[in-house]
Amino acid sequence: MRALQQCLTLAWRSLVQVRHNPWELGDYSIQPILFLVLFLFVFGGAVAGSTEDYLSFILPGVIVMNLVFVTVYVGHGLNSDLTKGVFDRLRALPIPRWAPLAGRILADMVKQVLCILLLLGVGFLLGFRMEAPWWGLPVMIVLLLAFALSFSWVMVLVGVMSRDPEHVQLFGFTALFPVTFVSNAFVPLETLPSWLQTLVALNPVTMLVDSCRGLLSGGPVLGPALGALVWAAIITAIFAPLSVRALNRRLMGQGGAA
Structure with missing residues (x-):
């Protein structure tokens, strides 16, 4: 319980920092x-024939796109703490080593929820209406x-x-743009070249977008959702150990340099 409390305290620290950098909320x-x-009114007529039909298609895509993009700020904030010596000070405290990292990620999850609800509210003002049962919304948020x-x-x-x-922003956005745009987030899969459709269908972003569309507007949910969760498990299994190992090595290197 003490470790959990420390994690929540560090998460609150990350959230409070927004007061000093309000542009982050942008x-x-x-x-x-x-x-x-922009996507709705510029591409709506060309892709779906009308902005009304395109809204139910594009809204889940924008939610997923933004969810992927803002994960960059987890790495950005972590790097800031490392380069400014915040982690060195935290290591001197009687707290678990994973608490600062977990607190940073937990704070990002809170921001993600606020962003999802904000986009849904704007979509509602633009004319979007859920056609699926109400329970699809909390399920979608948990999946996201x-x-x-x-x-x-x-x-x-x-x-x-x-x-x-x-460099975090440079490398992060450079890697995320192809993953996000080579998907069906903005255009239907069948409109893409045949050689690209297979790659797009295997993209985890495509699976996540399809499951969100199903939960909001009706359609297949179980298959895309399971595919997205499998991808999530694979990504976590690969990158979580690599991240913890790299973090420990960097902290040990900084400690040795000090």
């Missing part, structure tokens, strides 16, 4: 809203958070291995 609020509005948690380990590894926070 990536959780303003940016996804702009993406939603599970995938975000797994993908956060990728950004933790990037944050630990990067020289400074600027």
Whole structure:
């Protein structure tokens, strides 16, 4: 219980930092809203024939896209703590070594929930209505958070291995853009070239988007959701040990240098 309390305290520390850097909330609020509005009114007529039909298609895609992109800030914040010596001070305290890392990821999960609800609210104002049962919404949020948690380990590894926070954003967004846009988040799978459809169908972002569409507007849910969870488990199994090992090596190196 003490370790859990320490983890929650460090998560609260990460959330309180937003007061000193309010522009960080722009990536959780303003940016996804702009993406939603721009994609809807610029591509809606060309892709779906009308903005009304495209809204139910694009809203889950923008939610997933933003969820993947903002995981970069887990690595960004972790790298800032490492380069500024915050982790060195935390190591001197009687707390578990995993608490700072878990607190950082937990704070990001809170921000993710707020962003998802904000996008759904904007979608409702634009005319979106759920066609699936109400319980699909909490199930979708849990599924999204599970995938975000797994993908956060990728950004933790990037944050630990990067020289400074600027390189975290550079490497993170460079890697995430192909993963996000080579999917069916913005266009139907059947409109893509045949050689690309197989790759897109195997993309975990595609599976996550399909399951979200099913939970919000009706359609297949179980198959895409299981596929997304399998991908989440694989990503966690690979990147969590690599991230913890890289973090320990960096901390040991800093300790030796000191």
